[in-house]
Amino acid sequence: MSSNIWISDITHYYNKKQTSPTLDDINLTIPQGQLTALIGRSGCGKSTLLQMIAGLLIPTEGAVRISGHTVTKPSAKWNMMFQKPSLYPWMTVRENAALGLVFAGTYKQKKERVEELLDMVGLADHKDKNVQQLSGGQQQRVALARSLATEPDVLLLDEPFSALDAFTRSALQTEVAQICHDYGITMVLVTHDIEEAVAMADNVVIMNHNPGRIVGSMEVPLAYPRDRGTEEFGELKDYLFAEFEKIDQAKQAELAALEAQKDIQQTQQALAS
Numbered sequence: 001m002s003s004n005i006w007i008s009d010i011t012h013y014y015n016k017k018q019t020s021p022t023l024d025d026i027n028l029t030i031p032q033g034q035l036t037a038l039i040g041r042s043g044c045g046k047s048t049l050l051q052m053i054a055g056l057l058i059p060t061e062g063a064v065r066i067s068g069h070t071v072t073k074p075s076a077k078w079n080m081m082f083q084k085p086s087l088y089p090w091m092t093v094r095e096n097a098a099l100g101l102v103f104a105g106t107y108k109q110k111k112e113r114v115e116e117l118l119d120m121v122g123l124a125d126h127k128d129k130n131v132q133q134l135s136g137g138q139q140q141r142v143a144l145a146r147s148l149a150t151e152p153d154v155l156l157l158d159e160p161f162s163a164l165d166a167f168t169r170s171a172l173q174t175e176v177a178q179i180c181h182d183y184g185i186t187m188v189l190v191t192h193d194i195e196e197a198v199a200m201a202d203n204v205v206i207m208n209h210n211p212g213r214i215v216g217s218m219e220v221p222l223a224y225p226r227d228r229g230t231e232e233f234g235e236l237k238d239y240l241f242a243e244f245e246k247i248d249q250a251k252q253a254e255l256a257a258l259e260a261q262k263d264i265q266q267t268q269q270a271l272a273s
């Protein structure tokens with residue numbers, strides 16, 4: 001069973017002194033089984049929004065609902081995977097991958113699933129190794145197997161591949177999108193990377209900063225697995241990049257105009273005094 005995500009009227013202030021909200025009137029519906037990417041400049045509120053979907057942060061106003069239930073706390077049904085894999089360094093690959101099931105008290109019944117997932121992510125020969133003996137890309141695969149072991153309805157990814165080399169990154173992007181697609185998992189991916197968004201998502205949502213708002217979106221009507229060498233892939237990537245640049249330039253112009261207005265006011269005040 002996978003899940004719809006409804007984000008309705010979210011506005012968020014981290015503290016009362018903020019002049020503009022971190023998130024401003026965010027509305028977004030993510031249909032069950034859809035792969036969505038959130039892109040935007042650093043600081044626009046992507047991680048903040050993802051943490052709200054995960055139940056790790058409660059918005060000042062508005063709410064997130066998953067399958068009709070308001071999200072108020074984390075759940076094993078929706079798993080989050082971060083930029084760094086956050087594994088336990090004293091445990092083996094298998095023990096780390098099994099952790100979610102151990103916490104849920106279902107490891108004994110679902111032992112085989114951990115073995116299958118580790119095979120699937122290419123770690124068949126590494127199961128008894130300590131995770132510290134693995135490369136960054138292999139560690140990220142352990143985290144992925146752990147996230148999938150509990151059979152989540154929703155997978156939330158916060159720049160999970162940004163620390164990896166280009167080759168490993170591209171392989172994992174393809175694998176994760178395929179897995180989510182095959183299992184009907186609703187995925188939300190936060191990224192800076194336009195190519196990653198086009199390679200993985202059905203729908204790309206563009207956010208703006210100061211305040212954090214949704215300002216655009218683009219459907220990616222390509223089948224999985226996606227071939228990055230096709231003309232269509234290149235065109236979608238170029239289009240998204242152009243949209244992003246257009247939105248960004250408009251924002252920079254708006255901020256510059258605000259600064260100029262402030263300067264004029266200060267000059268007028270100085271002249272009047």
Ligand SMILES: Nc1ncnc2c1ncn2[C@@H]1O[C@H](COP(=O)(O)OP(=O)(O)OP(=O)(O)O)[C@@H](O)[C@H]1O
Nearest residue numbers: 014015022040041042043044045046047048049192
């Ligand atoms: N715990 C916090 N307390 C106060 N302000 C915060 C907190 N976390 C984030 N912020 C601020 O909220 C804004 C949005 O942060 P957020 O981490 O969501 O951005 P982001 O889009 O994920 O950026 P990046 O791409 O750099 O990860 C930033 O201005 C940040 O400084």
Ligand SMILES: [Mg+2]
Nearest residue numbers: 046047048158
């Ligand atoms: Mg972030």
